[in-house]
Every structure is written in structure tokens, then in C-alpha cells.
């Protein structure tokens with residue numbers, strides 16, 4: 001199995017409820033290593049660029065507004081099959097469909113305020129990691 005890196009974002013609904021540590025514990029007990037981490041406040045410009053692929057979706061404006069509504073924690077996660085593994089640890093985008101024990105089943109408030117983001121493919125992981133981090137920021 002390949003060692004991969006994926007981008008994770010702990011979203012404003014989770015930082016507001018002081019859940020960063022609980023989410024990090026689920027990431028680590030799920031077998032992934034947090035190899036870079038920074039707490040930031042997104043601007044509308046950053047959120048719009050990051051979610052540019054969703055620009056035409058009905059929820060785009062609301063999503064960008066939400067992502068700027070409080071601090072987020074951007075992270076690089078590393079491990080075997082990290083991209084798929086993190087998607088398993090997060091659970092489905094809509095918490096109503098998320099498997100028991102997943103981050104979203106435990107913490108997400110709605111399909112928008114769903115506590116975490118994770119890259120969905122190797123191509124997007126590479127783009128998203130380099131959107132927030134340089135190689136010198138990532139310490140495996």
C-alpha cells in the first residue's frame with residue numbers, strides 16, 4: 001500500500017465547539033499522522049479559490065460564508081492510503097448518511113457545517129496540500 005498525504009480542514013463549526021483535540025484523536029487512532037497543522041481564519045478570497053471547483057453549485061456562496069465564519073485548522077495527514085482512509089474516518093458528507101463512529105456522525109451539524117474536509121483524489125490532495133503548505137512546513 002502506498003504512503004499518501006491528504007489535506008484536512010477542521011471547519012468553523014468544530015473549532016467553535018472546541019473539538020480540535022477530539023477530531024485529532026480520531027485521526028491519530030485511525031492510523032494517520034498529522035505532519036503539518038496551522039490554525040487560520042479564511043478570507044472570502046481564500047475560501048472562493050479553495051472551493052473554486054464548486055463555483056457553479058447552489059451552495060457555493062453559503063459554503064464560502066460558512067468557511068470564513070470562524071477559525072479553521074488546516075492539516076496535512078500522512079499514512080497508508082491516507083486519502084481514502086481519511087474519507088472513511090470522516091464519514092459521508094451528509095452526516096445523516098455517515099457511519100457510526102465517524103467524525104461527521106459524531107460531530108457534524110449539517111451537510112454544510114460538517115466539521116471536516118478531506119481531499120477526494122490524489123490529484124486534488126496534491127493541489128490542496130500545496131494550496132496551504134510548502135514542503136518545509138511538512139515534517140513526517
Ligand code: CMP
Nearest residue numbers: 054059063093111112113114116117118
Ligand atoms: P467538503 O468536503 O468540504 O466539500 C464541499 C463542501 O460543500 C462539503 O464538504 C459541504 O460542507 C458543503 N456543502 C454544502 N451543501 C452541500 C451539498 N448539498 N452537497 C455537497 N456539499 C455541500
